[in-house]
Amino acid sequence: MAESTIRIAIIGGGLAGMTLAAGLTKIPHVDAQVYEAARDIAGNHGGSYTFNSTTQRSFERVIPSVQELLRRAGAVPNKSSRFISGLGPDMGTVIFDNWTTEPAPACLRRSRLLSEIITQIPEETIHTGKKLVTISSNGDGVEANFEDGTKGQFDAVIGADGIFGNVRKYVLGDTVADKYAAKPSGFWDIRVLQPYEKAKALLGEENFELDRQYVWIGGGSCILHDVLEDRTLVQCMICSVEAESPKDRRHHLTREYLMEILSDWAGNPVAKGMIDLILDCKRPYGYSQWEHRETPTYSNGRICIIGDAAHATSSFHGFGAGTSIEDAMVLKALFNNISSPNEIEAAFKAFDSVRRERSQRVVNSSREIGEICLGRHSEPDKFRRALAPKLAFIDAIDYEEHEKEAINKMREILKSQLSN
Ligand SMILES: Cc1cc2nc3c(=O)[nH]c(=O)nc-3n(C[C@H](O)[C@H](O)[C@H](O)COP(=O)(O)OP(=O)(O)OC[C@H]3O[C@@H](n4cnc5c(N)ncnc54)[C@H](O)[C@@H]3O)c2cc1C
Numbered sequence: 357m358a359e360s361t362i363r364i365a366i367i368g369g370g371l372a373g374m375t376l377a378a379g380l381t382k383i384p385h386v387d388a389q390v391y392e393a394a395r396d397i398a399g400n401h402g403g404s405y406t407f408n409s410t411t412q413r414s415f416e417r418v419i420p421s422v423q424e425l426l427r428r429a430g431a432v433p434n435k436s437s438r439f440i441s442g443l444g445p446d447m448g449t450v451i452f453d454n455w456t457t458e459p460a461p462a463c464l465r466r467s468r469l470l471s472e473i474i475t476q477i478p479e480e481t482i483h484t485g486k487k488l489v490t491i492s493s494n495g496d497g498v499e500a501n502f503e504d505g506t507k508g509q510f511d512a513v514i515g516a517d518g519i520f521g522n523v524r525k526y527v528l529g530d531t532v533a534d535k536y537a538a539k540p541s542g543f544w545d546i547r548v549l550q551p552y553e554k555a556k557a558l559l560g561e562e563n564f565e566l567d568r569q570y571v572w573i574g575g576g577s578c579i580l581h582d583v584l585e586d587r588t589l590v591q592c593m594i595c596s597v598e599a600e601s602p603k604d605r606r607h608h609l610t611r612e613y614l615m616e617i618l619s620d621w622a623g624n625p626v627a628k629g630m631i632d633l634i635l636d637c638k639r640p641y642g643y644s645q646w647e648h649r650e651t652p653t654y655s656n657g658r659i660c661i662i663g664d665a666a667h668a669t670s671s672f673h674g675f676g677a678g679t680s681i682e683d684a685m686v687l688k689a690l691f692n693n694i695s696s697p698n699e700i701e702a703a704f705k706a707f708d709s710v711r712r713e714r715s716q717r718v719v720n721s722s723r724e725i726g727e728i729c730l731g732r733h734s735e736p737d738k739f740r741r742a743l744a745p746k747l748a749f750i751d752a753i754d755y756e757e758h759e760k761e762a763i764n765k766m767r768e769i770l771k772s773q774l775s776n
Pocket of ligand 1: 394671
């Protein structure tokens with residue numbers, strides 16, 4: 357590769373931005389700088405992830421030592437993601453086990469994961485307390501302006517600034533940004549982390565004989581629990597349908613309300629235990645799950661969006677983070693194959709071309725899975741037949757081919773630019 361340095365600003369130090377930075381850092385001709393609005397990248401964010409084997413494969417293409425990194429982050433390999441009937445005459449019947457391939461699904465906390473990814477990136481390239489306010493394209497590339505009055509000139513800007521990020525409107529254009537803004541997907545959830553022993557006592561010892569993700573479904577709601585943080589914590593979640601689009605994404609939850617939505621689950625001790633675990637936290641708030649129903653492009657000139665900024669999704673595939681890591685993987689492959697800022701626009705166009713269809717399929721399919729899981733029926737056979745085909749495409753991808761497709765597309769675009 358040529359010696360010239362390509363200067364990239366990554367806006368947002370969440371999973372997408374930090375994974376991309378870890379990948380680009382390894383490319384000598386790329387200088388990637390991360391700008392994060394928060395003061396602390398890892399913070400004490402309570403969120404957690406489950407990475408299936410496919411996500412771990414894409415992660416490994418960005419950070420080859422990822423298995424060691426996941427171990428250091430306290431990830432717990434869960435045996436599978438087990439769907440079980442939560443109510444009625446079939447209560448307790450296993451519908452099926454998903455994510456049974458190796459490596460086993462790894463459950464871990466977002467804050468621990470980010471703390472480990474940071475170790476892969478030069479400290480001086482991470483800038484915290486830097487909130488992007490505006491971007492403008494100019495003859496030399498892109499200027500980024502931050503809330504603290506500082507600015508920077510870059511060859512390109514990559515928005516990894518999350519579902520309500522700022523960069524998206526510069527990619528889509530002000531006039532249509534509202535049309536393609538995130539909207540309610542029709543579901544809400546609450547997730548809390550509780551000590552392992554306490555969760556085991558309330559949810560039943562038999563559900564902890566193996567580390568496993570359990571998804572209890574039926575009657576318009578689902579209950580999920582899995583083991584993480586070196587087996588010291590359990591993620592506890594209730595998810596349900598949203599009758600109407602709320603004005604506010606957040607709503608306070610009461611025992612009466614949770615008992616009402618799980619009223620059909622009265623005979624299931626997991627439901628009672630889960631309500632107790634959920635309410636035993638400082639702020640029992642349910643959050644509406646929002647999504648990007650449509651996004652006409654992920655790139656505009658030297659500006660591009662990745663992760664939740666591009667394709668925020670509801671949680672039912674458990675693959676929002678997986679899609680974000682795939683984005684980082686493909687951009688790393690593209691930047692490895694360019695040598696000059698003049699090729700960035702073609703790289704971003706190729707990224708949009710190969711990534712958008714799959715990412716949008718995840719968004720749409722996740723909503724459809726939610727509609728199946730949170731439907732009114734609970735017959736195991738019916739669920740199995742409806743769900744199983746929806747899950748397969750996530751794992752049916754050859755990442756080497758996916759990267760090659762992006763690189764070939766970029767070369768095609770560059771060639772056609774030369775001939776014009
Ligand atoms: C509760 C929950 C559980 C989930 N569980 C899973 C799971 O098990 N498996 C899975 O695959 N996916 C899961 N997901 C989805 C996953 O969390 C997201 O898809 C993923 O975290 C997206 O990462 P991101 O970096 O794109 O966005 P974010 O994590 O939102 O990061 C965006 C970053 O940008 C920063 N930022 C925003 N605006 C600016 C600005 N103007 N200037 C500078 N910085 C800015 C923010 O502070 C933030 O740090 C879950 C989501 C939620 C909400």
